[in-house]
Amino acid sequence: MIGGALAGAAGVLFALMFKQVNFLMGFIPGIKGFTAAVVGGIGNIPGAMVGGLFLGLAESLGPNLFLDGLGIPAPYQLKDAIAFTLLVLVLIFRPTGILGEALPEKKA
Secondary structure (H helix, E strand, O other), X not given: OHHHHHHHXXXXXXXXXXXXXXXXXXHHHHHHHHHHHHHXXXXXXXXXXXXXXXXXXXXXXXXXXXXXXXXXXXXXHHHHHHHHHHHHHHHHHOOOOOOOOOOOOOOO
């Protein structure tokens, strides 16, 4: 119940911030939340928190650090691409997430 109430409050605040109500208005924040949970480790609350912080830092600093010197006119528009590239790299090199742990064969 607490999670549903917090999600509803976040939706109301998000709608007030952008002054519009649209059917797809929560799609990008939902995908970013899922990405943060996967990067941190599914089922691991501290891992999801670390994944969210890591994803936020990568989105805010990544365009200026990595793309600014390449001559791209507006590198800040590629922050979503940086976030999902980070997700793919974490899934390739550490499929359980940053703080995830490998389950034994018996539990998996």
